[in-house]
Amino acid sequence: MRDTYLVGAGQSDYGAFPEKSYRSLFRTAFEAATESVPNGIDGDDIDETFIGNLGVGGRQLGLSGPAVTEHVGLGGIPCTRVENACAASGFATRQAVQAVKSGMADVVLAGGFEIMSDMSSDATKYWLGVSGETEWERLSGTTFSGVYAQMASVHMERYGTTREHLSRVAVKNHSNGAKNPHAQLGFECSLEDAQSAPVVADPLNLYHCCPTSDGAACALIVSEDVVDDYTDDPIRIAGVGAGSDSVGLYQRDTYTGVPASQQAAESAYEMANVGPDNLDFAEVHDCFAIAELLAYEDLGFCERGEAGNLIESGATKLGGNLPVNTSGGLKSKGHPIGATGAGQVVEVFKQLSGEAGERQVENPTRGLTHNVGGSGGAAVVHVFEKEAEVSA
Amino acid sequence: MRDTYLVGAGQSDYGAFPEKSYRSLFRTAFEAATESVPNGIDGDDIDETFIGNLGVGGRQLGLSGPAVTEHVGLGGIPCTRVENACAASGFATRQAVQAVKSGMADVVLAGGFEIMSDMSSDATKYWLGVSGETEWERLSGTTFSGVYAQMASVHMERYGTTREHLSRVAVKNHSNGAKNPHAQLGFECSLEDAQSAPVVADPLNLYHCCPTSDGAACALIVSEDVVDDYTDDPIRIAGVGAGSDSVGLYQRDTYTGVPASQQAAESAYEMANVGPDNLDFAEVHDCFAIAELLAYEDLGFCERGEAGNLIESGATKLGGNLPVNTSGGLKSKGHPIGATGAGQVVEVFKQLSGEAGERQVENPTRGLTHNVGGSGGAAVVHVFEKEAEVSA
Numbered sequence: 001m002r003d004t005y006l007v008g009a010g011q012s013d014y015g016a017f018p019e020k021s022y023r024s025l026f027r028t029a030f031e032a033a034t035e036s037v038p039n040g041i042d043g044d045d046i047d048e049t050f051i052g053n054l055g056v057g058g059r060q061l062g063l064s065g066p067a068v069t070e071h072v073g074l075g076g077i078p079c080t081r082v083e084n085a086c087a088a089s090g091f092a093t094r095q096a097v098q099a100v101k102s103g104m105a106d107v108v109l110a111g112g113f114e115i116m117s118d119m120s121s122d123a124t125k126y127w128l129g130v131s132g133e134t135e136w137e138r139l140s141g142t143t144f145s146g147v148y149a150q151m152a153s154v155h156m157e158r159y160g161t162t163r164e165h166l167s168r169v170a171v172k173n174h175s176n177g178a179k180n181p182h183a184q185l186g187f188e189c190s191l192e193d194a195q196s197a198p199v200v201a202d203p204l205n206l207y208h209c210c211p212t213s214d215g216a217a218c219a220l221i222v223s224e225d226v227v228d229d230y231t232d233d234p235i236r237i238a239g240v241g242a243g244s245d246s247v248g249l250y251q252r253d254t255y256t257g258v259p260a261s262q263q264a265a266e267s268a269y270e271m272a273n274v275g276p277d278n279l280d281f282a283e284v285h286d287c288f289a290i291a292e293l294l295a296y297e298d299l300g301f302c303e304r305g306e307a308g309n310l311i312e313s314g315a316t317k318l319g320g321n322l323p324v325n326t327s328g329g330l331k332s333k334g335h336p337i338g339a340t341g342a343g344q345v346v347e348v349f350k351q352l353s354g355e356a357g358e359r360q361v362e363n364p365t366r367g368l369t370h371n372v373g374g375s376g377g378a379a380v381v382h383v384f385e386k387e388a389e390v391s392a
Numbered sequence: 393m394r395d396t397y398l399v400g401a402g403q404s405d406y407g408a409f410p411e412k413s414y415r416s417l418f419r420t421a422f423e424a425a426t427e428s429v430p431n432g433i434d435g436d437d438i439d440e441t442f443i444g445n446l447g448v449g450g451r452q453l454g455l456s457g458p459a460v461t462e463h464v465g466l467g468g469i470p471c472t473r474v475e476n477a478c479a480a481s482g483f484a485t486r487q488a489v490q491a492v493k494s495g496m497a498d499v500v501l502a503g504g505f506e507i508m509s510d511m512s513s514d515a516t517k518y519w520l521g522v523s524g525e526t527e528w529e530r531l532s533g534t535t536f537s538g539v540y541a542q543m544a545s546v547h548m549e550r551y552g553t554t555r556e557h558l559s560r561v562a563v564k565n566h567s568n569g570a571k572n573p574h575a576q577l578g579f580e581c582s583l584e585d586a587q588s589a590p591v592v593a594d595p596l597n598l599y600h601c602c603p604t605s606d607g608a609a610c611a612l613i614v615s616e617d618v619v620d621d622y623t624d625d626p627i628r629i630a631g632v633g634a635g636s637d638s639v640g641l642y643q644r645d646t647y648t649g650v651p652a653s654q655q656a657a658e659s660a661y662e663m664a665n666v667g668p669d670n671l672d673f674a675e676v677h678d679c680f681a682i683a684e685l686l687a688y689e690d691l692g693f694c695e696r697g698e699a700g701n702l703i704e705s706g707a708t709k710l711g712g713n714l715p716v717n718t719s720g721g722l723k724s725k726g727h728p729i730g731a732t733g734a735g736q737v738v739e740v741f742k743q744l745s746g747e748a749g750e751r752q753v754e755n756p757t758r759g760l761t762h763n764v765g766g767s768g769g770a771a772v773v774h775v776f777e778k779e780a781e782v783s784a
Contacts, residue, residue, distance in 0.1 A: 083455075
């Protein structure tokens, strides 16, 4: 298998941008990604594109990939839209890796976008339900926050996880997001704020839920044969893993873990020949605070049932042993569904390039991204590492 | 690059099946595909899946891939939904090839499904518009048949293509479809029938338009390392090509050709090291009669402007020099959007396996599939060949 490398990544701001089109947001991300490539890149170098998009806000529901890539001058080359709900562009990133490893492409763009702010709150609730199972969840009135609330309730009951543990996820991620100029909710919140917010779906309150967001993100992935053209400091995509599962939570054997995440992590660690102990930081899928706690356990950052203790220990804060969601995560940076997975790759690129500003992790060598579709119908994990550091 | 092989393919009937679920249709196709593998295959052998679906009829709008794969016992393994409008499962097939060539998988399922019959005619018109451009086509009232009618008008005006040429596509494809037990409109039609049908979008009449369909199709694609486990008569996927373009017809330089198809064909022929003269049959994207005529020219079956003469010559009939759409094509076999590309692969598998019954091409060695998204925002072409024949 050919080695694959991340040579650039960039994103738009995340937020509510009623004055912008989905194409202009994508262009902003595309330009940020191309400009981030250390030795420069030309659009003509790009052989193929994969675009993640759920189509929540309507606009271009079919062929939304070519609709944005032709806008940035990439018309003509193969473009495939990938959709696995909130993991759309995490899977687009994985497809880019496969395209390069296949030998069919040397330079591939993986990106994603979403417009969510032009819908009413009720419409958003309805549309987000499409990420859950249709007949027995969405059409039965279960909102998406309701699905995660069920997971939180069972975890709390079984392992003693508390509302304060959930709130500490919000406090940490807002603290990080306040240091990220692209963050949608780039302000700090106190534990008291997070504890006293209005209930959304008990036990989850407003601070335990990510916002709805507009935004776009792009990553540039190349083969070992051309990586030297683009950078002198290569970031290798050392591990890639994916898993799937029943779309409906009610169909699964467990409510206190996400088997698709476990499978994705296992595959990615195996390919990269590393374990969670070898990571310097991670961007995990915190659509709801409980999702970040489940990720700690599913990705092996701690034992099952210990996530509450891990967040309380401070180990996943900036400066801790394994900082998680230094970008602010979905909670504070935002969650424009189709863009989220590629946006996680943007944070990894910034951290491993030493360009994460105030939220920089000290000399990181290896970072992980973890992107979940729905409540766990699909999940994808990538491990990235700075090659020079690893081989030195 | 590792060689990839088609070892099985199967489909459900295409038609209107209000009593069936999308999951049950997919199961029918999955079972037909696994049962078609000469030496047998076990579901546990499958490493990964790619599912094409546009989501026209609602049902599971997000994560529709895992929603069907878990239903056939493939929960757990990576599943990615691919959407490029009507080319969804053509691109899913291409992703399966990339996955195998990447070395990340040895046995991959590419499939697709669509439910369209549960919508009113008006809703279908609206939904199909999502395959066109949104702001300046769909929301301006241009139906999808209207887009292709514009292409037909310009081709007729420039090259002298006639309504009779369009009708001859229908007559040929219905003649073939009448020999296909899976066809939705499996009856013959006379030239007189085809000429006198009610107008849909002038110059296209009812017989120049494919039906809306429910259905599913699956193909099984494996690596050179394991192909011998599944068949003694391997069908190699010799060429794969894809192209993209502006989604809106109005954005393109030409109305009398589909540049994405031309690019896809060029790439596929180059990879396979063949040209159109080396083909024994082809399944092309005939969503409207004009689309088949454009395909003749885009795929190099004749010169630009000569497609009318080619259909009139009878060369593309069964028994002709290059039979096209022996399955009945989208026109007679049906067009369940997300299933169509994989369904074309089913016909290729049957023909190259000598199991096409009454519509069997005599001793074919090499066949092509051509699947278009929208009016040409994306296109994908595959070339399949019986390895024994080629190397013998």
